[in-house]
Amino acid sequence: MAVDKKEKAQVHKLALRGSSKTVAEFFEYSINTILFQRGVYPAEDFTPIKKYGLNMLVSSDDQVKAYIKKIISQLNKWMIGGKISRLVVVITSKETGEYIERWQFDVQLLGKSSKNRSSKKAPDKENATPQETASPEPEPEKTEAQIQEEIQAIFRQITASVTFLPVLDGNCTFNVLVYADADSDVPIEWGDSDAKEIKDGEKVQLRSFSTSNHKVDTMVSYRLAD
Template identity: 40%
Template sequence: MSGVQQKTSNEITLRGSAEIIAEYLYYGINSILFQRGIYPSETFNHAVKYGLTILISSDDGIKKFLDAVLDQIKEWLVQKKVNKLTMVITSVNTKEVLERWDFCVKYEGTVGSDGAPEVGNKPLKDIQKEIQDVIRQITASVTYLPLLDCICSFDLLIYTLDDTAVPEEWSETEPCIIANSQEVRLRTFSTSLHKMETIVSYKADG
């Protein structure tokens, strides 16, 4: 019986995998907002996740915005409609894009020949260890990213398949390009159903 119980505890459904991805995005985006100084440090609270202390915005507007975006992303991940979420950091005064964080999704699961739903079997602790490594890299990014010495804002762009039904309150936009940019690829992690790659692009000197 112990073998069966172990197998059950390791099973991850497509929706469960989408929850893991959305949760990573929530903590990752919050960490970026803090590390890059987009909002005052006193507006963040400590939270413990993935064995790390992560700073989370206490601003109700930011929390409401992130919840709405990530709830929608979860549905699109289950439907395999989303390819990428991009966090864009822009100068408030000049509107110039200074930094871009791309969270790229690939779908790894396969449906069985009997039509059974996709199920992953990667242990949650292994997934969380991989996510921990990525969050550590986000935290360390301040050592090489240029100082953002102006007032900045952020926005989130979601890249979906063409046939995706988009809520009315959402609008289409052009890709945000950084002129003369450099990029750093962070570690990837996989739930065995979704694979997530995180890339930061920034304006190079000169």
């Protein structure tokens, strides 16, 4: 029985949309988890919620919720268009302006030749040199349970990271940077940003997870205590 090409394209489009939603949701909970685990905001500003079979904590602060919601809404659109290559959460000291921690999530669109993008996007955004790269082959089909297990492992690592990351002294704030293709439509209120790299920082590679369409690698870099 022949399968109509149009039908196959529609199935792929639905799969890509579902995968993009999964990755965007992962980013949303990652931002919240980092803010909670690293004490950027008081523990009482977070509300427990069940997700990925885990007890997650999300911010109940209206300003923080609105900021994250705006990012994730735009991010999901770019993900579906295959325009995202990286999301970064940077924790900065309010007193000194120094970048203390940098959580980096690299996104690969599987099974398609892509550009390793220049960027332009996010409440802050970053620039990378465009380079032609070959994306990895598509992952074998995974069940929702298998994907959830991989995501669980990452969140457990983020939670366990408090055992090796330096204690954050003083008041801190955070920014989210998104690397997207140079031709992406960027909200007018979003601006360019440098990469906010941590000078001479330590780097720790964490776990990754993948769907049939995307792979996400996680890494944290931090400034060594004086």
